[in-house]
Amino acid sequence: MIVKSEAIVLRTMKYRETSRIATLYTKEIGKISVLAKGARDGRSRLGGALQPMNHVGVLFYMKETRDLQLLTQCDLARSFPGLTTDLxxxxxxxxxxxxxxxxxxxxxxxxxxxxxxxxxxxxxxxxxxxxxxxxxxxxxxxxxxxxxxxxxxxxxxxxxxxxxxxxxxxxxxxxxxxxxxxxxxxxxxxxxxxxxxxxxxxxxxxxxxxxxxxxxxxxxxxxxxxxxxxxxxxxxxxxxxxxxxxxxxxxxxx
Ligand SMILES: [Zn+2]
Incomplete structure (x- = not known):
């Protein structure tokens, strides 16, 4: 099943050479973990918006039998530019x-x-x-x-x-x-x-x-x-x- 949702990125971690695993709080499914293949490759379109605290629009393949879903698209939905301006x-x-x-x-x-x-x-x-x-x-x-x-x-x-x-x-x-x-x-x-x-x-x-x-x-x-x-x-x-x-x-x- 392909799911399209808004989401807030809760946290991310590096995975293998170029990928990232992220925990998202999605509007449609709640909290899920996704694998963003190649997200740390500078040319990837997936990586840019996939940062903690970002409000993003995502597309992912959802398979209920697995814990990690496959992220295929991630774009900034709303930016919070002030969040990183002070401690x-x-x-x-x-x-x-x-x-x-x-x-x-x-x-x-x-x-x-x-x-x-x-x-x-x-x-x-x-x-x-x-x-x-x-x-x-x-x-x-x-x-x-x-x-x-x-x-x-x-x-x-x-x-x-x-x-x-x-x-x-x-x-x-x-x-x-x-x-x-x-x-x-x-x-x-x-x-x-x-x-x-x-x-x-x-x-x-x-x-x-x-x-x-x-x-x-x-x-x-x-x-x-x-x-x-x-x-x-x-x-x-x-x-x-x-x-x-x-x-x-x-x-x-x-
Ligand atoms: Zn009383």
Missing amino acids: DRMAAAMAAVELTDAVSPPEEPNRQLFELLSSTLDAVSRATNQPGNALYYFELHLLGIIGFRPDMRHCANCRKPVDPRAGGSGVHMTANGILGPECSGKGLGLEFLSPAALAVLQRLQETADPVSATHLVLNSRVRGEIAGVLRRFLLGHVEGLRTLRSESVFSSLR
Whole structure:
């Protein structure tokens, strides 16, 4: 069967003398591995667009009995020129790609996840302010897609609405959400979240636009809180996820 699809390139590796194996997140089939014969030969039309984080249009021969499909065509569908201009953008984009890889079993299409990844990469690429905020947006919405949407509006224990503007010193987190002021004192919570960080998480969860996330100007304390909370949620729900390779690479470069 010949399949035509849009795809985001998750990762690539060299194979033999001139070829490449790539893992793609395709719109039609989900995550697949493809062999691009001769892709590292300078004259090949296959190789140019087959780079991590690129949004491409692909054609491949799909045989269900094999794990590696044969790529026959790969063209750039949409470019994200901003992604490689600085370390913050690269780190955010690579983390989104790596998380998509980590949560996706092979050959299980998920249009929502495809759209989330592609819109996030676009937002990171175009951000004028804080490109990393698009990663927070991605992580929060990714949790929803994989079935663990944390409710940032209601107490996980008594279901009462939680309003960050109501004052107070903040809320406690649980493994799946937040605790309102009445339940926070009961010793159920794990960690603390400031009203400012909670307000941002509510906003990120309720927008469908990662570009708007990059317009928020967040101080480093709030960013640290949000990054920590989201990472704990993800570590709790994504099997096998311990650390992100991209993060250790970028923290050593910084
Ligand atoms: Zn409560």
